[in-house]
Amino acid sequence: MENEWSYKERKVISIGAVSELTGLSERQIRYYEERKLIFPSRSDRGNRKYSFSDVERLIDIANKREEGVRTDEIRMEYKKEKVKEDRETRKKMIQGQLNARFMGQNNGKRFN
Incomplete structure (x- = not known):
């Protein structure tokens, strides 16, 4: 990927x-x-x-x-998509950090 x-x-x-x-x-x-x-x-x-x-x-x-x-409407739509993507990325990063921290403490069990 x-x-x-x-x-x-x-x-x-x-x-x-x-x-x-x-x-x-x-x-x-x-x-x-x-x-x-x-x-x-x-x-x-x-x-x-x-x-x-x-x-x-x-x-x-x-x-x-x-x-x-109109181009200004397209730009606003792209900005909204970017904000949504950024939020999803941030959420995945935080979840990964939490999983990494707790996996060591809980014998490798994942939390989602």
């Missing part, structure tokens, strides 16, 4: 390739960056680099735009 995450998150795809993959123009892609919907990295020469996750997000954005959803 970790390898899947790393390849999907690596920022290695050029804007031209992203345009071909998504069917969006380079101008549309830059616009979504301006609207804080995607966050490409920059190469040493200043070229934008995108990940496979960015490509998936751009396709999602394009679909929502076709349905008439």
Whole structure:
């Protein structure tokens, strides 16, 4: 699973390739960056680099735009999703810490 995450998150795809993959123009892609919907990295020469996750997000954005959803509404939706993911991650980390602490004290029994 970790390898899947790393390849999907690596920022290695050029804007031209992203345009071909998504069917969006380079101008549309830059616009979504301006609207804080995607966050490409920059190469040493200043070229934008995108990940496979960015490509998936751009396709999602394009679909929502076709349905008439405004970019500010999409951004708010993504922020809510991020907060929810962060809470779930925090909860799992705390549960893992509790399990680690009590497993040593209770002969390896897990508490969920």
